[in-house]
Amino acid sequence: MRWSQALIPTLREAPNDAEVASHIFLLRAGYIRQLAAGLYDYLYLGQRSILKIIAIVREEMDRIAQELYLPALHPAEIWQTSGRWEVMGDNMFRLKDRFDRDLCLGMTHEEIMADLARRELRSYKQLPQIWYQIQTKFRDEPRPKSGLLRVRQFTMKDSYSFDLDEAGLDISYQKHHEAYCRIFDRCGLRYMIVSAHSGSMGGSQSHEFMVRSDAGEDLIASCAACGYAANVELASAGVQFAPEPVENAAAEEYATPGQRTIAEVSAFTGVQPHRLIKSLLFMAGDKPVLVLVSGDDEVNETKLATVLGQEARPAHPEEIVRHTGAAAGSVGPVGLKLRILADPTLQTRSGLICGANRDGFHLRHVNPGRDFQPEWVDVRTVRGGDSCPQCGKPLQVAKAVEIGHIFKLGRKYTQAMEVRVLDAQGKEIVPIMGSYGIGVERILTAAIEQNHDENGFWLAPSIAPFQVVVTIVNAGDAAMVNAAETIYKDLGAAGVDVLLDDRDERPGVKFKDADLIGIPLRVTVGKKVGQGLVELVERVSRTTRDVPLAQVPTLIAGLLQEQVQPVRA
RNA sequence: CGGGGCGUAGCGCAGCCUGGUAGCGCACCUGCCUUGGGCGCAGGUGGUCGCCGGUUCAAAUCCGGCCGCCCCGACCA
Incomplete structure (x- = not known):
């Protein structure tokens, strides 16, 4: 073309x-x-x-x-x-x-x-x-x-x-x-x-x-x-038993006026988020379920659905009040008569803070297993740095x-x-x-997404719209045009998908466009045609070499061959 | 559906606050010039200012409604 x-x-x-x-x-x-x-x-x-x-x-x-x-x-x-x-x-x-x-x-x-x-x-x-x-x-x-x-x-x-x-x-x-x-x-x-x-x-x-x-x-x-x-929808982390000192103080209620989110309660009390229990009420059909994770973790709704055997949705504000007696922000597991699921990361911790089921109040010195008895199930979303469930090394999380x-x-x-x-x-x-x-x-x-820079992108020859673009530096120069036409014809005859940039544009425009549109190889036909040479440019690496005109089809065939080698991430 | 942003020429934008009949860069057309990384000069083409209604002598500009597009969230076989 x-x-x-x-x-x-x-x-x-x-x-x-x-x-x-x-x-x-x-x-x-x-x-x-x-x-x-x-x-x-x-x-x-x-x-x-x-x-x-x-x-x-x-x-x-x-x-x-x-x-x-x-x-x-x-x-x-x-x-x-x-x-x-x-x-x-x-x-x-x-x-x-x-x-x-x-x-x-x-x-x-x-x-x-x-x-x-x-x-x-x-x-x-x-x-x-x-x-x-x-x-x-x-x-x-x-x-x-x-x-x-x-x-x-x-x-x-x-x-x-x-x-x-x-x-x-x-x-x-x-x-x-x-x-x-x-x-x-x-x-x-x-x-x-x-x-x-x-x-x-x-x-x-x-x-x-x-x-x-x-x-x-x-x-x-x-x-x-x-x-x-694994997709974080189902990824699990190896259970992390961070050694934490056991606290035996009795749970007690204390006032936390206006403090609702984990961040607010943490700032108000000066206690780190992972020492708080995040308590979220879900509705599985018409049944309420309280789900507990560490204050610095997120509940994984996909895992939750798997555990429950059905989809669950976050409870509406009025449902939260009806089932816990408090508004969101002051909800906690202690004393509640509903199904309670808790992530095992909470199992070894003690002396925690959670909502008191009374607006404006929280409980401190709460010990899971002593002050409430949940079902221990994996319902948290894995985070980067968690330990691998197979080998224990740190996991990476990426988009x-x-x-x-x-x-x-x-x-x-x-x-x-x-x-x-x-x-x-x-x-x-x-x-x-x-x-x-x-x-x-x-x-x-x-x-x-995988193969781009500030000037454009490059595709594998197998999926690029053209495998090669032949750029005529000066469309007014008969020697350049003739050489480019020959290359265009020879490559086409060899079964290569080739685009001939025969536009009457300045070289800069043509180079910028060639870099932009994803074609992996470029043949630049410029002044050196006088010596029988053209340039072969690989878009990925931007490497350029002078090659004799007659060798272009062979060299291109070789490059196209190399680039079909599979690369696995 | 909730929150935020935007809508003026093909693309990027200014003008709007303070109403007076639309402008800049690129692209495009013509000519000259130039030819190795988005040349230069000169002259041009192209816009019911998203749509509808209101206010006003006068609306891109002010007011109301609607539509569209983008981003965050919710949602997602």
């Missing part, structure tokens, strides 16, 4: 509403334009890159699965069958057809795939089946953000496995694990694989593929020493972008959708299901 003919609308300045690097550069490099909140036009370069990512995904998925293509527009009935017509709530785009029938735009396809399985699968001999599609998903996100990172319409590779039993599911799951590694390796990403929350639906196992980035919305706890890695998720679903959907096959004994059985997703645009976004 000739740059002079292409729509590559680069911007010198970033639009004011872009904040994260990938968003800024996708806009500046002319990959995307915004249509509305969470909706983007993919322009020439953006679409080219997305298509290359899709090609890699398709190639690797074809090794383990069959590609299908299911509708994005779904009748309500099928979602009502699984119960998710209600569960999905406002996140689902809903509409009606001309006969006033309810429809929705697909957020995901478990139901639709299971419906197909129900209609087409009869015998255990047909299992296992792995079906995938690359398709548009619609989610009415409460808050789209960060460019392509969280949007309302996006492309997903989603696949679904149907197996006879758990052992079969293990194999399908493992196949996806390996396929995902190959895909992300080939896209040149540095990623981690972490244990993830398997949901309230009783799934048995789940892993997320994560790319470290401050733009990410997930927090990952990881251990450099032993390789433990990450989720690019893929694999999930052992169990029989929830096959049961609900009544998928049944006959086994070898002629008995009806319900197949077990897995589901697996890759966010296609997130691969591009994560790659930019």
Whole structure:
């Protein structure tokens, strides 16, 4: 492609509403334009890159699965069958057809795939089946953000496995694990694989593929020493028995007028936050549950839901008063007749401070186990520096972008959708299901988050819109133009994706643009063509070398070869 | 949905407080000049100032309502 003919609308300045690097550069490099909140036009370069990512995904998925293509527009009935017509709530785009029938735009396809399985699968001999599609998903996100990172319409590779039993599911799951590694390796990403929350639906196992980035919305706890890695939604820390002197003084009430938050009480009393008990009232259905963690810890609602076997929400102010007798800020476990859960970090501490269940008062010299008897369960959110549950070394906590998720679903959907096959004994059985997703645009976004500097970004040749840009320093110089045209033709003939910058612009403009738009290699055709030389520039390292014109195709082929080597985080 | 910010030319912004009929830089067009890191000179094109209503002789500017976008939080298969 000739740059002079292409729509590559680069911007010198970033639009004011872009904040994260990938968003800024996708806009500046002319990959995307915004249509509305969470909706983007993919322009020439953006679409080219997305298509290359899709090609890699398709190639690797074809090794383990069959590609299908299911509708994005779904009748309500099928979602009502699984119960998710209600569960999905406002996140689902809903509409009606001309006969006033309810429809929705697909957020995901478990139901639709299971419906197909129900209609087409009869015998255990047909299992296992792995079906995938690359398709548009619609989610009415409460808050789209960060460019392509969280949007309302996006492309997903989603696949679904149907197996006879758990052992079969293990194999399908493992196949996806390996396929995902190959895909992300080939896209040149540095990623981690972490244990993830398997949901309230009783799934048995789940892993997320994560790319470290401050733009990410997930927090990952990881251990450099032993390789433990988990989403903080479920990460646990090794129990920390900090040696603390035992205090035996009796608990007593004392006035703390107007002191409500941990920070306020700590400042008022001069006592460190970890010597306070944070007491939060949750409602599990209509049942109140008091949850206790150290004053410097946070309650992990995902873990809490797992412990309770159902989702819990923070109690409303009037519920807090009704169940404890005090307003939030003066609540504590002593003397309360409700279910009390406490994190084990409190177990070895004594002489603590907690709310007195009387407005404006706290208790001091409180000893867990003596003054109240909780159930000891892990409900705190792991923090950086906590000890690794596997090896005891300090954990790191960092933000990450989720690019893929694999999930052992169990029989929830096959049961609900009544998928049944006959086994070898002629008995009806319900197949077990897995589901697996890759966010296609997130691969591009994560790659930019990972590989950028102040001038722009660089993509792996496998997913870059072009592998090479040939820059003509002076478009008015016939010798330069001729040499560049030759290189352009030869590279094209060799199967290299090449962009020829034939614009009549000053060299500075062309260099800045070339650095900006993510192309990994550049050939600069300048004054040295007189001696038969051009420059070969690698965007990653910005290394430049003079090479004879005739050697360009060979050298480029070599460089493209090298760069497909997988790099693991 | 709660809190905050913003909306003036394709992009970045000023003007608004103190009302008087819209401006700067970049981009774009024409010509000359220049050609190794966003050249220079000259001349141009382009805006119902987010929308609706009100106040006023007069509204980008003041008042009311609405819409949109961004950020923080809540939410999130």
